[in-house]
Amino acid sequence: MIKHYNYKKKADPKISLRIVKPKIVKDAEQLTGMVQGMDASDLEERFARALDKKGLDYYFRVAMGGRGDPGWKELDFLVISNGYHPVEIEDITFIHRGKSSDDELKDAMTMDFLKEYNPYPVVHVTNERLGDDDSADLVVREMFL
Numbered sequence: 001m002i003k004h005y006n007y008k009k010k011a012d013p014k015i016s017l018r019i020v021k022p023k024i025v026k027d028a029e030q031l032t033g034m035v036q037g038m039d040a041s042d043l044e045e046r047f048a049r050a051l052d053k054k055g056l057d058y059y060f061r062v063a064m065g066g067r068g069d070p071g072w073k074e075l076d077f078l079v080i081s082n083g084y085h086p087v088e089i090e091d092i093t094f095i096h097r098g099k100s101s102d103d104e105l106k107d108a109m110t111m112d113f114l115k116e117y118n119p120y121p122v123v124h125v126t127n128e129r130l131g132d133d134d135s136a137d138l139v140v141r142e143m144f145l
Contacts, residue, residue: 029133036060043089043130044076050133050140056081064113073109081144084119086110091127 034040035048038061051058058079065072077087088106107122123143130136 041089041091043091043125043127046130046133046136047077047087047089047125047139050136051077051079053137054140054144056140056144064110073106073113075110078114078119079144084114084117085143086114086119086122087143088122088124089127089130090124093127 031042031045033042033045035045040048040060044060048058048060056079058077060077062075062078063072064075067074075086076089077085079085079087088103103124110122111119125139129139
């Protein structure tokens with residue numbers, strides 16, 4: 001016995017319109033790529049904005065040693081709040097072998113360079129904690145109550 005197949009008709013699009021409420025989204029983040037007149041990554045700019053909102057003084061890209069000399073290093077931020085707080089912003093999207101030993105050496109060099117100011121230990125802030133302005137604000141609040 002042969003059965004006849006009845007095709008289902010698709011609904012007429014004019015009739016099946018549904019009212020869809022628009023989604024409210026956050027304003028797009030406007031990054032300039034600059035901090036204190038110097039080029040900056042998006043992570044560094046978010047951190048700097050959070051420091052500015054909190055009203056904290058800081059230096060950006062502190063050169064340790066003569067810039068361009070062999071062995072010179074650059075500190076991302078030196079925040080001044082009841083002392084000196086060296087801060088390194090790290091994008092850990094790609095992690096290389098030996099990175100932790102390099103970080104320890106750079107931290108030791110930073111502490112030696114800033115020893116006359118009696119600084120706090122170097123704080124490393126990763127890209128995971130600086131995903132947007134709200135999380136950057138939270139990081140700064142946690143660091144500088």
